[in-house]
Amino acid sequence: MPGSGVSPPAGASDVPTAGWDPGLLAVVDLVLGSPVAMALLHGDRYRLIYNDAYGQLLGTRHPDAYGAPAAEVFGPAWDGPAGEAVRATRHTGFVPRDQEWPPTDEGEPDPALPTRGLSAVRDGSGRVAGVLVVATEPVPVAHRLQGLSELAEALAGTLTLDEVARVALRYGLSFPDVHLVAFGVDDGDDWRMVRRIRGEVLDDADERLPPVWRRIPAESVAPLAVAAHAGLARFTSDGRPMRDAAQDRHDEKVRALAALPLRTPSLRGALTVGRADQHPWSPAERALLTAAAKLVAQAAERARRFENQHGTAQLLQRSMLPEHLPDDPRFRLAARYEPGVDGNAAGGDFYDAFALPGGRLAVVLGDVAGHDVRAAALMGQVRAALRALALADPAPPSVLSALDRLVASLGAEAGTDELFVTVAYGVIERDGRLTMATAGHPPPLVRHAAGTADYLEVPAGTPLGLGGRRTAAEARLAPGDTLLMFSDGVIERRGLDVGAGLEKVAASVADARGGDPRTLCAVACAAVGGTTDDDVAVLAVEHATAPSRSAGMEIPAEPTAPGRVRHWMSAQLTAWNVPDQVIGAAVLCASELATNALLHAGTAARVQVDLSAERLLVAVSDSGTRGSVTRAHAETLSSRGRGLGLIEELSDAWGTDPAVRGSTVWFEIGLRASNERERGIGVP
Structure with missing residues (x-):
């Protein structure tokens, strides 16, 4: 540009400036050299001289807009507040009050229209020769x-x-x-x-x-x-x-x-x-x-x-909890673990169940105070020692007395008396007789087949490491009864009495539709409202009314896996003489869960089938971090848009079991209810 040391934007034509006032040329240099979107509206027709930043605001109107009159560049919009503001500044030399941005046809303001940031530009004689525009985008x-x-x-x-x-x-x-x-x-x-x-x-x-x-x-x-x-x-x-x-x-x-x-x-x-x-x-x-x-x-x-x-x-937590619970046709087991705090620390809650000589079953649930590596390490030591002691002498008083000495020794070695460990440990005979002892732990709950629930009258005892006499109580799990053991994270809430928490759990478990262990674990965890910072661990054992059949298969992380699940389940349930309508519903639901596990957890999974005289239970477990699923979000979980609404419709109950290894989604179909539905008989 003649008389100026700065060039116009790329693609723009030069505007003749021969004979311009030096002051006006200085303004042009300022405009073209500024990184801020600026323009000079010069002369009676308000011709545009602008820089690259302002050219970007003009969009497709650049570079033709350079040197063109404002009325041609902005069209009808120039006759609105923008033009009025510029004309007022041009004729009076004063900047008018801010006005609103005129909207475009799309409803958004045009960022290049000069309704704000106006300054009159005077030549050497003091005459207003143009208007300087500093473009802004207030609303956007x-x-x-x-x-x-x-x-x-x-x-x-x-x-x-x-x-x-x-x-x-x-x-x-x-x-x-x-x-x-x-x-x-x-x-x-x-x-x-x-x-x-x-x-x-x-x-x-x-x-x-x-x-x-x-x-x-x-x-x-x-x-x-x-x-x-x-x-x-x-x-x-x-x-x-x-x-x-x-x-x-x-x-x-x-x-x-x-x-x-x-x-x-x-x-x-x-x-x-x-x-x-x-x-x-x-x-x-x-x-x-x-x-x-x-x-x-x-x-x-x-x-x-x-x-x-x-x-x-x-990883630390996984090493502390059992990989699988025992597969015993007389007892059906389920466990649930939910980390407290923010899930970023290893906790001290643990559960365990293992077979003892003579066909007996040992069940354990404990709690080590703390949410750090030390608490997790102590929990691992207690769990391992308990199993070793029980295999040598399974009597609950003997096991807890030996554990008491172990924790006291560990505390003395560490130079602290702040180790706080509670545990409930029991032995279940083949016929359902139960011997249970606790050390400062919440009492176990029994959900009876008749639909009632009561706590075992077990001496509470003192936490491990504090000494004292360890005694046990005896009870009997009749066929259809379910034993429920849980940590204090289930019942303790700020501002709530522990006794009230125990009552809420008992009432919720008694009102549950059945004694299925998975269902009762979920019911117990949800019984006391509100949130807790503590870990939650639950172990449930049902004394089956009749031996059940179980089978499982690993689901590889590959596209053909859901089809393989359908084929395997259909063959397995047919061999067990499961009614056809139950097979169809179960296969469809299991395929849907397998698909979701593979897509969203991204890891291999496992499907487990358990058949009793009363119901068919199917569970699909992954090792990802998907988290629990709620019914409110059921429809969004499926890759085909059907989601868990299918499970909601085709099963009698479903739920999720979060664990340190991922999560398990399960559903249950009652065989009696399915037979009555097929015959058109209403189920109460």
Whole structure:
């Protein structure tokens, strides 16, 4: 531009400035050199002279707008508040009161219309020669800053990378016209990535299900991998930025792409936001996305630290609890474990059940105070010692007396008297006779086949390590009765008397529809409302009215697995002479659970079938971290949109058992009820 040391935006034509006042030329230099979106409206026709940032606000009107009259650039909108404000400034030399942004046809304000930030520009004679526009985006920026605040708030509540990914993807799609958002982090030598597409119907719609991650090779040319590796942001306004690494048509549709690196001392990754149309990323958008990426990176680093610590605690906890409960046709067993605090520490609650000589069954439930490695280590020592002592002399008083000496010795060795261990231990004979002793532990509960429940009258005793005489009580589990043992995390709540908690558990268990161990474990855990910081452990043993049949199969993590489950279950139940209508319902439900376990837990699973004279019980267990499932979210869990609504409809009861190894989803079909339904007889 003659007379100016700064060039106009790329693609713009020069505006003749020969003979211009030096002061006016200085304003032009200021406009063209500024990183802020600025324009000079010059002369009687308000011709536009602007910089690159303002050109981005003009979009497709640039570069033709350079030097053109404002009325031609903005069309009818120029006759609104924008034009009035500029004309008032031009003619009077004063900046008028702020006015509202005129909306476009799409309802959003035009960020290039100069209704704010106006200044009269005077020449050397003092005459107003033009109007300087400093473009701002008050309404859009306010909305986006609010979105950034909401992003920060949402990220503050995340614990895992899965949760961070969900929040980041949701934020990316909050921008208008965004087609695709992807979030990726380093995973060993490679990258792993998850994405969301606008309008996509997702399998993981339930917020508690983990998203489906994809692996990206380290040498990938995908924009996400490039940004993560280089640590540099890149904004593409138009083109085919994902062409060389497109995985499907959604990637190929992207024309404008923002790739933001995620960098912290312990994490590398990237967040990409893609549009299917040409889009010049404005300075405000770039700043907001960059700020959002920094927030996401910090949350991802916290989540990675949490997952590493959580994984260590989980591994320790897994080593302390039994891999499988005994398979005994006379007794059906189930257990439930829920970690307290934030799930990031190994707890001291434990349960165990194992066979004794002579066909007897030993059952144990204990609680070591604390939520740290020391508590978990002590719990492991107590559990291992108890099993060894019981195999030598299973009498409950003898076992607890020996454990008392062990804990006292460990306390003396550690130089502390703060070791606090409670335990309930019992021996069940083949005919259901029960001998039980406790050491400072809540009394066991018996749910009778008649639908009543009462606590065993067992001497409470003192916690282990404190000495004292250990005595036992005897009772009898009749066929159909279920023994329920639990830790104090089940009954203790702040502000609630322990006695009231015991009464709530007994009432809920008595009101349960049956004595199935899995059902009663879930009922007991939910009996006392509110939350607890303590671990929760429950062990249930049902004295079967008749020997049951059990079978199981491992489900490999491969696409053909659900079909193999259907074939195996159909053959197994047919061999057991299960009614056809029960087989059909059970096979369909089991296939659905197997599919969900494989898709959402991402690990191999196991299906277990247990058949008694009264009911068919099917359980599918995974080793992922899916967490418990509630009926309110049942419809969102299925990969085919059917979800656990099928189980709700086709079974008589269903539930979930969270554990340190993942979770188990089970359902039960009553054989008597199924036969009566088939004959059209109402079931009370």
